[in-house]
Amino acid sequence: MPPMLPARQFSALRLADVLSSCHAAVLGRENALALAVVAKAVVVLVDGLGVSSLRARAGHARYLTSKLTRAGVVDTVFPATTAAAITTLTTGVEPGRHGLVGYRALDTANDRVVNQLSGWDDGMPPETWQRSRTVFERAAADGVPSFTIGPKRYAHSGFTLASLRGALYVPAESISDRFAAARALLDTEPRALVYLYVPELDVAAHAHGWESAKWLAALEALDSAAGRFASGLRRDEGLIVTADHGVLDVPATKHVLFDSVPELVAPVRHIGGDPRCVYLYLDETPGDSEAEAATALAETWREVEGDRAWIFTRAEAVTAGLFGTVDDEVLPRIGDVIVAARKAVAYYDSREPNQSARSMIGQHGSLTDEELRVPVIRDGAFGA
CATH class of the missing domain: 3.30.1360.180 (Gyrase A; domain 2)
Structure with a gap:
């Protein structure tokens, strides 16, 4: 009989450490990632960018792979799914505490299963269902403004209210427009914590597979925009590119x-x-x-x-x-x-x-390396 649970050693650094460490770096405090002190930090969350897929397409992502080190490979949360992982990133705690424990989960009070990305309603208020204070809320209390950059369609979603609360939402439709919005914020804010969301790779993977031309085009667009953005970072600006989960194709x-x-x-x-x-x-x-x-x-x-x-x-x-x-x-x-x-x-x-x-x-969600292992790529003041 196969083992009930996989025998694996999870990484010492966690997805939960990434945004929390950036917040600490802006405040000049020690942090789990040992990030340098900065005035401004940008965290790019690429939905669905697993390390195995990135390495398999290294020739199409030369900027990202050139910055990926062995120490920059960490495990995301279990289950390896967006609702659980992004909320862990933005709260600094794991699913068992923030409460978004999967894509669809049981709402016992109403005897129903709810979609934790799109199923929000009065019976599952985002302000209380997601139980933890976000890093953005903590940053605001410390006098550090926070910003979320993503497609307009997510600006007022229940998931945004649950997991990104405390940050000002800045809508921008294309990948390049989002990086341009991040640059504009860095140019105008003396201190800032910026979260930039890239859903295009996950959308392409679900519809066409990560081995498709659509996914590859999204990766190339990301790599180009991220590389240009990184080249313009100033000495007091740090960048991290990470992901919520990886993907494998299931016919x-x-x-x-x-x-x-x-x-x-x-x-x-x-x-x-x-x-x-x-x-x-x-x-x-x-x-x-x-x-x-x-x-x-x-x-x-x-x-x-x-x-x-x-x-x-x-x-x-x-x-x-x-x-x-x-x-x-x-x-x-x-x-x-x-x-x-x-x-x-x-x-x-x-x-x-x-x-x-x-x-x-x-597909994603389980405990395989393809789904669990994600990059934490550092640049700017964080790459020194």
């Missing part, structure tokens, strides 16, 4: 319709997570404790899918520290049983009315 022939095996879904009330990191939330089972029911379902899944997925209970994941410290309020948001793909497969429920997700090629 439709590798989709697993798990509901075709009745035993895998018989005791399940709700299904959440991602196709590569499925959360199974159980119905109450008369006569069995919650832990016994979860263990029994996990064993059933291991018998059927144990050769291509890591399968573990919530209790096992929390004990292993996969979510960091998990606060009591957050615990029920995590699946009773978690199915994390380790082969190039994606898990789907064919009973789901909306099957549009099955058109995705680029």
Whole structure:
């Protein structure tokens, strides 16, 4: 029987350290990344730029790969998904504390699964569902203005209100326009913490795969814009380019319709997570404790899918520290049983009315190196 959890050593430096260290650097304080003191710091978050993909296309990203060092490879959070990872970057704490523990998670108060990128409503207010103070809010308290630069469509989203609160949102549509907006802020602000979001690579990967011409064009546009921006940095300005997760391509022939095996879904009330990191939330089972029911379902899944997925209970994941410290309020948001793909497969429920997700090629969420390992590239005053 394959191991319940992968035997891997997570990186000492964490995604949670990146923005927090930049904040400290602007204040002239020691920080986890040992960044130099600066007046202005820019953090570029490239959605979906894993280290393995970047290295595989090194000839198309000469600026980024020239700055990527062995020490500049870190692990993102588990699950390796945008809602969890970006919120960890912007709060400096792991998912078990900020509460965005996956793409779709259980809202127990309303007995429903909610999409934590686009499913915000009055029943899931972003101001309280995301439980941690952001780095931007802490910077404001220290007298340091913060700015978020991204596409206009995200300016007032629930996710922005949850995870980017405390920063002034500056809309800019293209990658080059966003870097131009960052330069304008650096030219006018005596001190600043700037967060710049690049969704284009993730969008291209989901639709066409990371090995597609569309993804490659987005990478080239990013590399060109980032290189030009870095060349104009002044002595008191620091730059970090990082990512929330990596991506691997999963063809439709590798989709697993798990509901075709009745035993895998018989005791399940709700299904959440991602196709590569499925959360199974159980119905109450008369006569069995919650832990016994979860263990029994996990064993059933291991018998059927144990050769291509890591399968573990919530209790096992929390004990292993996969979510960091998990606060009591957050615990029920995590699946009773978690199915994390380790082969190039994606898990789907064919009973789901909306099957549009099955058109995705680029996938992420699990514990493989392709999904977990992301760059932390330093330049300007941070690269010295």
